[in-house]
Amino acid sequence: MVKYSWAKYNNKIVHINDVTIEMRKNGSFFNLISNKKMTAYLEGKFKPHFHHLNKVNFSNETYLHEAAKEVFKETYLDAVENKVPFYLEYPIKAVCDRHFKQTDIFCNIGTRTEAYDLTKTFDKIKVEEGFDEFKPDIQLLSTKKPTEVIFIEIVVTHKSTSKKLNSRNKIIEITIKNDSDVIGLKNKRLSFEQNNTEFYNFKLNSTTRDFCSLTKKGCREYRKVFILNKNGSYEFTEYYLESILAEIYSNQENIKFVDYHLDKFYNERKTESENQIEYLNYRNIQIRECELCRYAGYSRRRINKKEVRLSLFCKFKKELIQSENALSCEYFRTKDIKTEHS
Structure with a gap:
């Protein structure tokens, strides 16, 4: 038997935990699917829930699917209307250019997570309406970019068809197993790191900027560097690029030449001294x-x-x-x- 945690109240979806005695006295609750009148069970030996005045049979799958759609729709529209961010967190290939001007080095620092406010682009929403040959649960649409669309698919037991997933449309599938998953939709956040959320047809892009300025330690790129001084002395040094540059800057009046790309000259089968001699001969x-x-x-x-x-x-x-x-x-x-x- 389905235990209903969500119902309509004043044309808004409400969770049983947010219902007060005053609300029960002064208003009415309605089923999300049938729009039949319900009552809020708040006291007694049973867990608080909504139940029908007359017997109505709906599967748990149907109920969770409808509840999730309604919660997502209202939460997203609330974010748009009140200019509150609704974030999409996604991975990027991070490339740092902090020291590019001095060294001609871009540092590939792996994957990072970016957050983008979906409401800045997608300011409209449709529920259960056709798009080409498909009928997504929810569509996020844009006034600024009419060709942009994101499908939001609520998955309780059945995933999207392979035809839909391979359609090149951007699709976010959210798996709903219980009431807690529905409540989670109110967090105004969709993330690649969420276990119940899958993304299709989103490209993993590279973003180049000064990522290292956001860290206390600065650039952690480990480099071999050659420094030639004006007096003929030299140094093969190997350390974090941030520290090497600080040393070079403090001694720049005495430096004739710096090579930041020493790694490409090194042969792993040779000793350090052998590589250094070969480099000097090459130069x-x-x-x-x-x-x-x-x-x-x-x-x-x-x-x-x-x-x-x-x-x-x-x-x-x-x-x-x-x-x-x-x-x-x-x-x-x-x-x-x-x-x-x-």
């Missing part, structure tokens, strides 16, 4: 650094039975060194490495 940059010298090594010590690499060591001079010593070292010799340009 024809004559720079020396002790770590790239054939005589470079590291002093080591056993700590807790484990060998630990310590300071940079010159095998030729047999002394500890700093990497920048190579700039003026007469014994510097590049490692003999066969390079392959990828």
Whole structure:
């Protein structure tokens, strides 16, 4: 037996939980489907509900379907009339251009969720009216864009036909299993993340803008970057792009050249040093650094039975060194490495 939670009151749909004693005394309730008079059962051992004065038989499917349509229609029209947002939350492919001007880098940061107020475009609604060869439960229509339409389909037991789903019309299917699902329609929100909501013929678009400014940490793009200083020294650095740029900005008077696209030169089968040497050869940059010298090594010590690499060591001079010593070292010799340009 159907327990009716929704009825019409003063030509508006009302839930039994919102009915007061005064409403029951001063007004009348009517069935959503048959428009037959009902009464509100508020007290007693049974859960509050509406019931008929005369016996009427409707299936639970029919009742839930009708209740959901009425709730959605009134909720949406209320949003349009009172200029209250009714949001559609949808995924986008997010591309961040926060540092594009400085680095020529667009960062693909994955999927993000956007929210759009449907009432800004769709200001009209139709219920159970024909559209081409179909008869959607609800249509959202636009005065500004007459060719735009969204079908809202209420699914209790039967989904839309494959013909309708493949029609290229934008369709939002909302599955209604119980009264809680109907109440959820009053939230003025449809989302790709809702378990009972499916979207058809909506395109997953890319949106490019400064997404990283919305986060406290800024850009989290991890990059390999080459920095050449005016004095001939250089640095291969690897860290978050936001931090690297801050360092470059603070030292920009001393910097001659920066390459933000180092990754495309790197071969995963080679060591870091091998890749660096190949990059320098490719760029024809004559720079020396002790770590790239054939005589470079590291002093080591056993700590807790484990060998630990310590300071940079010159095998030729047999002394500890700093990497920048190579700039003026007469014994510097590049490692003999066969390079392959990828």
